[in-house]
Amino acid sequence: MPSLHIVNHSPYTHSTLSDCLAHIGESDVILLIEDGVYAIQHALYQDTQATSPNKIYVLKNDMLIRGVDITPAINTVNYNEMVTLTEHFHPIQSWF
């Protein structure tokens, strides 16, 4: 089944998002949480969004906490929607 990958570090200091993108399948999706939400201005996120606009989800809560701008193009999810993601993708791998 397509899998869910959770990334919690910023791509500016950690290779986590880059490593994750390199290892995952076509139908897999990524959820950015905690410091991972800083990725939305980073080329890694933007390049992926350009080719696969439904691949990366971002936890809205963590964006609000960090003052990261929420724009319509970003696939934001609240906690309930995050749970729904975990129901549709399997297994779940955490990257840190």
Added chain:
Amino acid sequence: MTTNKKILVVKRQPPYYGTSARESIDAVLVSAAYDQAISVVFTDDGVFQLLPHQKPSVGTNNIQKALDGLELYDITHIYAVSEALSARNIDPESLNISLKLISREEYANLLNHQDVVLSF
């Protein structure tokens, strides 16, 4: 009756990064002892755990000895991601345990078929 699950243990950290390497092997051995279908993958900096001739000081976890435990427990589904090895200039022939090389794409496929992933 115990449920039999497909468990994947992913090792991405280098051997002396806290206790991650040691704890991941404990998780593998416990899963095997309870008859789970366990697979182990070394990738990213986790491949550094496979370097032969490591000489940790007394009191530091000896990863090599811990990895020998995998064979003792008949754990056969052990993989290393070849791109991670080549990026770090590690010769696959020199590794200290027997395992199967897989590409990143094969890793993605392996992952999709697991029930649980334990990341270390």
